[in-house]
Amino acid sequence: MRIGQLARRSGVSVRALRYYEEQRLxxxxxxxxxxxxxxxxxxxxxxxxxxxxxxxxxxxxxxELLPCVSTGVATPAMLDQLITERDRIAARIRDLNRARTKLGRVIENVTAASVVQD
Amino acid sequence: MRIGQLARRSGVSVRALRYYEEQRLxxxxxxxxxxxxxxxxxxxxxxxxxxxxxxxxxxxxxxELLPCVSTGVATPAMLDQLITERDRIAARIRDLNRARTKLGRVIENVTAASVVQD
DNA sequence: CTTGCACCTCACGTCAACGTCAGGTCGTAC
DNA sequence: GTACGACCTGACGTTGACGTGAGGTGCAAG
Known part of the structure; x- marks a missing residue:
């Protein structure tokens, strides 16, 4: 399979695929x-x-993590990093939930105001 | 209150605060x-x-959104944008949940493998 | 009045994940 | 053999949210 076809199938650009190779991914x-x-x-x-x-x-x-993600084998350091990343993602999810809630309230506010105006 | 104190209280850098002003935030x-x-x-x-x-x-x-976030008043276009952004955040949360689950499974895998090795 | 820290305004540097352009090659269909 | 799209390797450009000096000023203390 050539690069153009992989690009179309995966939805990423040809340039991105070459970049992944450059980065050894x-x-x-x-x-x-x-x-x-x-x-x-x-x-x-x-x-x-x-x-x-x-x-x-x-x-x-x-x-750094791809090997153990695809093979299932990891050193203790890699496991640490896996856990660190998972926790980072969880923290990010909490942040996003806060922001979403905040925006949701703003939308309710604004909507309520416009209803009053009707 | 001067900029250094605001920086310390808010946890953002002095540079960031000046940047916010430059961006009219x-x-x-x-x-x-x-x-x-x-x-x-x-x-x-x-x-x-x-x-x-x-x-x-x-x-x-x-x-663009700060005015209506702080005042509660928005034009229809602003409301649209608010909703768009909220939905974007929700979609991002779904992506992150997928990734977290994926990493979680990898961690389980790796942990199980090391247990077997014990 | 001078020490010295906090503050000021440019203005260039950074970093990641690519985009984009130049100039040349591959491969296959006619 | 030639046309032409897909591909190749550099190598510079882009974007956002700041970092990082350089060179000068504000201001409270001694």
Whole structure:
């Protein structure tokens, strides 16, 4: 599978895929002509990377954690980092819930005011 | 209240406070000598700004929404934007929950594997 | 009056995850 | 053999929320 097709299937840009390779997040075989050739599993890999990015992990963190995420084997240090990241995400979720609640109240306020105006 | 004290009380940097002013998120009176002088309400304001930033809103969005957040009065367009942002936050929370669950499973996996090794 | 910390205004630097452009190559269909 | 889209490698540009000096001023204390 070539890079354009992987890009379309995964929904990320060609540039992003090359960036992932540069960051050692994703490998590729090469055709004799030098073009990237991905196996089918690359699709899952890319989706996993996207999930971790979406969770706010940096590429440095992802490259450190990807091995144990895909193999299930981790050193104590990696386990620590996994837990740290999970807790960071949980904290972020709490922040977002606070903000959402706050915005929700503002919306109620505003809506109520406009109802009064009707 | 001067900028250093506001910074310490709110937990944001002096630079950030000046940046907020530059972005029209925060006003300040000036002493005859040209130094910023904040009223006590500035503290809540800064915390509100931080909450909205933490929720992933840009300073442009915040500057558009701050008036109705503090006054409770909004145009229909502002209400739309409020709802859009709230929904965006909700979607982000769903993403984060997915990622957290995923990491949680990885942690379980890894932990189980090490238990087996014991 | 001078020490010295807090404050001021530019204005360039940073960092991550790509976007974008230049200039050249691959591969396959005609 | 040529047309042409997909691909290649640099390498510079972008964006947001500040960080970080440089060089100068405000102000309360001794």
């Amino acid at each position: 994703l490998e590729s075989a090469r055709t004799p002509g030098g073009q990237r050739d991905y196996p089918d599993e690359a699709l899952e890999r890319v989706q996993l990377i996207q999930d971790l990015f979406a969770a706010g992990l940096s590429s440095r963190t992802v490259v | 925060l006003e300040s009176a000036r002493t005859p000598g040209g130094q910023r002088d904040y009223p006590d309400e500035a503290l809540e304001r800064v915390q509100l700004i931080q909450d909205l930033f933490a929720a992933g809103l840009s300073s442009r969005t915040v500057v």
